[in-house]
Amino acid sequence: MSSIETLYLTFLTTGFIVGFGHCIGMCGPIVVSFSLNLKTKGVMVPNLLYHAGRITTYALLGGIMGATGAFTRVTTGIGTLQKGAMIFAGLIIILMGLGMSGWMPLGKIFGDYYRPDGIIARSFRKLSGIQSTAAFLPLGLVLGLLPCGPVYTALIAAAGLGMETQSTFNAVLAGMGLMAVFGVGTVPSLLMVARLSGMGWLKSRNIIYKIGSILMIGVGIYFLIKGLRY
Amino acid sequence: MRCSDDKTNSHFAKIKSPSRNTYLLGGLWIGMLFFFTSILPNTAQAMDPSKMINCDVHHGTCTQKFKDTEIILDISPKPVKAMTDLKFTITLTGKQIVSEPFIDLGMPGMKMGPNRVLLKSNGKGVYSGTGTIVRCPSGKRIWKATVTVPDMGSAEFIFDVIY
Numbered sequence: 001m002s003s004i005e006t007l008y009l010t011f012l013t014t015g016f017i018v019g020f021g022h023c024i025g026m027c028g029p030i031v032v033s034f035s036l037n038l039k040t041k042g043v044m045v046p047n048l049l050y051h052a053g054r055i056t057t058y059a060l061l062g063g064i065m066g067a068t069g070a071f072t073r074v075t076t077g078i079g080t081l082q083k084g085a086m087i088f089a090g091l092i093i094i095l096m097g098l099g100m101s102g103w104m105p106l107g108k109i110f111g112d113y114y115r116p117d118g119i120i121a122r123s124f125r126k127l128s129g130i131q132s133t134a135a136f137l138p139l140g141l142v143l144g145l146l147p148c149g150p151v152y153t154a155l156i157a158a159a160g161l162g163m164e165t166q167s168t169f170n171a172v173l174a175g176m177g178l179m180a181v182f183g184v185g186t187v188p189s190l191l192m193v194a195r196l197s198g199m200g201w202l203k204s205r206n207i208i209y210k211i212g213s214i215l216m217i218g219v220g221i222y223f224l225i226k227g228l229r230y
Numbered sequence: 231m232r233c234s235d236d237k238t239n240s241h242f243a244k245i246k247s248p249s250r251n252t253y254l255l256g257g258l259w260i261g262m263l264f265f266f267t268s269i270l271p272n273t274a275q276a277m278d279p280s281k282m283i284n285c286d287v288h289h290g291t292c293t294q295k296f297k298d299t300e301i302i303l304d305i306s307p308k309p310v311k312a313m314t315d316l317k318f319t320i321t322l323t324g325k326q327i328v329s330e331p332f333i334d335l336g337m338p339g340m341k342m343g344p345n346r347v348l349l350k351s352n353g354k355g356v357y358s359g360t361g362t363i364v365r366c367p368s369g370k371r372i373w374k375a376t377v378t379v380p381d382m383g384s385a386e387f388i389f390d391v392i393y
Binding site for chain 2: 010011014017018021022026071072075076086146147148149150152153154156157182226229230
């Protein structure tokens with residue numbers, strides 16, 4: 001087995017291990033929010049699309065790291081994007097929570113300017129009730145930018161791999177491959193969380209939606225504050 | 231209408247059995263506990279990080295004794311910041327070693343993935359290499375550098391970094 005293959009295997013295993021620890025704690029709330037928001041729909045296909053988007057972003061970042069071999073320079077460059085992704089995640093979870101609870105006080109927020117069929121109300125309803133399966137791919141692409149310790153560690157390895165590779169093209173491929181296998185490793189744990197929160201008998205209870213809404217708003221505020229402070 | 235009400239009542243009677251409610255609330259409680267303990271400081275040590283720190287990397291070098299050998303760790307530039315290129319220097323006094331030492335960077339009690347700094351000899355027991363301490367969005371700033379000297383053992387330096 002070559003050193004690249006060994007590294008791939010190491011990061012596939014790393015993704016799997018950190019998935020069941022770190023990712024469930026940090027990204028689990030996002031997956032639970034999406035799954036609860038899907039209500040009667042199946043959770044597997046939207047979640048798989050979300051992860052496909054997330055892994056695509058990881059692979060693109062890995063390709064950039066491989067090509068440049070400069071971890072700190074690239075992460076400084078994408079810092080604002082990551083901050084934006086964290087704030088976006090916070091806002092979308094808060095909106096989903098408000099939408100699910102039926103507490104969206106649009107009338108109070110916008111006062112006399114609020115019209116139930118106006119563009120503001122329609123946009124809020126669309127964002128808070130993301131249920132279209134296709135919407136989960138772009139969501140994954142954006143939220144793949146969320147700052148995360150283990151992702152950074154894998155990106156350092158991708159940058160290191162790029163420096164060891166002879167041609168830029170091979171460096172890009174090696175970096176992309178490493179980040180993709182890392183991302184794949186994190187999928188089982190998050191799919192398990194999605195499957196558990198999407199169980200039919202669990203979702204048939206109103207109390208779950210009430211408690212879930214409060215938790216989602218809390219998690220959204222947590223992400224928002226972390227994003228603003230990042 | 232009556233028939234429909236009966237149907238609804240029987241449906242709820244079926245899905246809201248006491249045992250299921252117990253499992254449901256228990257599961258929810260465990261889930262909430264798991265989530266909040268994973269994003270909030272969950273141990274007495276985490277609440278008081280100063281108890282874990284055994285090295286002040288911002289103001290000088292740190293030393294640990296390993297059998298007959300002293301392991302001295304220096305990280306520069308100071309103060310030590312995350313997400314920047316850092317130079318790690320290890321000085322070994324005493325016994326001569328055959329293989330070059332290396333440093334594994336991680337967080338105490340949290341898996342962050344393999345982040346190894348390979349060190350090259352500068353002569354006279356001094357080894358150095360470059361690496362990066364990543365930033366954890368949870369805000370936790372306590373990091374651990376495990377210095378491994380092959381055929382001898384390893385020493386742990388725990389310190390805080392600036393985000």
